[in-house]
């Protein structure tokens with residue numbers, strides 16, 4: 001089935017009504033963001049990834065499976081990037097209301113599942129709240145709020161440390177994926193910025209300094225003193241992960257990048273793309289052949 005046949009907006013209303021009435025009828029809604037992605041990636045980075053991967057997954061699914069997509073929700077929730085020109089962020093309440101209102105009407109039309117495929121890490125929690133709110137009000141509709149980069153197997157092993165755990169934004173993974181999907185939109189700079197970029201070897205030794213500071217002796221990078229000097233979080237804490245903080249990009253990075261785009265390549269981007277598409281294809285195929293999740297209002 002071609003991607004255009006999987007689009008709700010190309011149907012007539014009687015056709016949509018017929019399809020929505022099929023058992024397990026599912027809508028997938030790609031979510032992006034309109035936010036700075038460093039000096040080398042477009043504002044649409046997260047949106048383009050969610051949109052393209054949704055289409056690629058739909059093209060590979062069995063045409064008999066009852067799933068259709070909504071148009072991309074391009075604008076998202078990006079207050080952490082607002083210190084940079086071009087970032088357009090919607091209020092959290094508006095996005096929750098958007099999901100609840102669209103979901104309510106999909107349920108009324110007869111659909112049984114709504115998958116949110118989100119490309120922006122900064123709105124994972126928000127879409128989970130929106131999904132729970134929608135479910136509590138419209139229990140016949142199952143809601144599955146998913147993050148594009150979390151789920152598919154084998155993504156982490158393609159990205160070396162420290163980039164794997166600390167490359168949060170516009171680093172190796174996103175730059176490589178953009179080089180594969182839209183090289184014409186990818187600039188030539190390969191910035192390295194943010195907390196982990198400031199600990200690096202100095203004159204052959206390993207040491208830590210605050211970025212731009214050329215004075216002082218190198219420090220043992222694992223010491224508390226070095227972590228403090230480099231602007232790194234104390235032991236056990238991090239920007240993301242088990243003990244996170246609500247970070248603002250401009251407090252850690254002048255370029256807008258958190259991580260490193262050094263070494264990015266279209267080849268790595270192609271491997272990331274294949275694993276993302278295959279991971280989501282497998283998950284959606286399994287979902288669509290199941291009754292998951294239970295919905296109390298379904299009959």
Ligand SMILES: [Zn+2]
Nearest residue numbers: 045046170174
């Ligand atoms: Zn991004």
